Amino acid sequence: MKKILFSTILLSMIVSSTTHLYAQSNDLIKKLDQKSLHVAAHRGAHLEQPENSIAAIEEAIRQGASVVEVDVRATKDGVLVLMHDKTVNRTTTGQGEVAKQTYAELQQLHLRKKANGEASDHVIPTLSEALRVAKGKILVDLDFKEDRKEFVKKTYALVEQEGMEDQVLFFLYDYKDMPKIYKLNPTITLFPRARSMKDLEAILKMKLTSIVHLDESFIDSEKLNALRQQGIYFWMNSLGEYDDKAEQEGKKAYRSFLEKYPFVRLIQTDHPSLWREVLSGS
Structure with a gap:
């Protein structure tokens, strides 16, 4: 009885026209609807x-x-740049924290071809440069790594400045931050992480987004498929186990991923070209 009741509650939160129900970019949702x-x-x-x-x-x-995921941090002088780690040690020819160096100082460094590997000719890009390259070509998932939360507002302002509201997902580790960040610009699509079905229920109840990041603990295909059919877009990672298997076993590793998680709509991977082969049926 509890299981049936919970499913009913979740489904009652959804209506068929999700683009009108959720506070997010309608154009972005239309792009996602072009492919399963x-x-x-x-x-x-x-x-x-x-x-x-x-x-x-x-x-x-x-x-x-369809999507490129990038990590956002801010320099000492407040320039938004792409960098995953708190320090530049692993991925560049330099040392030290991003937040303790100016943009000019970071521009003296070179990105490494691989982690801790030899130097490349590439430098650390600004978020603005990244958005301009992506504009009109690919959706952008902004993984905001900066500890200084005042830079969320600056990130949003930069997205607006570049006219990228309809192409950006703003990832949130804590879905409870959604209402406050939503107020900065309701047309930029929030992209929260759910760690449990209880989290998912809370996220959908807010009616601020229909795109949710799930992890491998979500295996109730019946409930999640029902939500997918009602317009919810679930994002999952094949990073780690399945990407590693794909290196050894090829495309069959990804086919087993889809069998286990049939409700997924967006898949983050280190092997986009191999995934494209799987999805194209080649």
Whole structure:
């Protein structure tokens, strides 16, 4: 009885016209509706190009990814740049924290071709540069890594400045931050993470987004497929286990991923080109 009741509650939160129910970009939802499954390139196509580089974004576009995920931090003088780690040690020829160096100082560094590997000719890009390269070509998932939360507002302002409201997902580790950030610009699509069915219920109840990040603990296909059919877009990662298996076993690893998680709509991966082969049936 409890299971039936919970499913009924979840489904009652959804109506068939999700673009009118949720406070998000209608144009972005229309783009997602063009395909049943989408590939998101993790830190750009970083196996071919330095992670979080302009070249990695361009390679993700070339490989046919629908979304490119990039990480956002701010320099000492407040310039928004792409960088996953708190420090530049792993991915550049420099040392130290991003937040303790100016943009000019960071521009003296070179991105490494691979983590802790040899230097490339590429430099750390600004968020503005990244958005301009992506504009009109690929959706952008902004993974906001900056500890200083006042830079959320600056990130939103930059998205607006570049006219990218309809192409950006703003990822949230804590869905409880949604109402406050939503007020900055309701047309920018929030993209929260749910760690449990209880989290998912709370997110959908807010009616601020229909795109939710799930992890491998979500396996109730019946409930989640019902929500997918009602217009909810579930994002899951094939990073780690399934990407590693794909390196060894090829495309069958990804087919088993889809069998286990049939409700997924967006898949983040380190192997966007291999996923494209699977989804194209080749």
